[in-house]
Amino acid sequence: MSSSDTTGPTEFPASMGEVSRRELASHGYTRFDQLTTVTAKELLKIHGVGPKAIRILEEELAKRGLGFGN
Numbered sequence: 001m002s003s004s005d006t007t008g009p010t011e012f013p014a015s016m017g018e019v020s021r022r023e024l025a026s027h028g029y030t031r032f033d034q035l036t037t038v039t040a041k042e043l044l045k046i047h048g049v050g051p052k053a054i055r056i057l058e059e060e061l062a063k064r065g066l067g068f069g070n
Contacts, residue, residue: 020053
């Protein structure tokens with residue numbers, strides 16, 4: 001099994017990095033709609049989730065008419 005197999009299925013783009021995707025999934029975030037209940041600041045507290053991942057997620061949320069929680 002390769003390390004990319006551990007990420008599991010998420011809606012998040014590979015461009016944000018495997019570590020970010022894996023860590024978000026390990027905290028229960030695998031879909032964009034789940035991110036509407038959490039703030040970007042809270043996500044930044046997750047090890048492996050940095051400003052680049054937040055920027056990518058914010059852009060993807062906006063494309064879907066969504067945003068991070070307040």
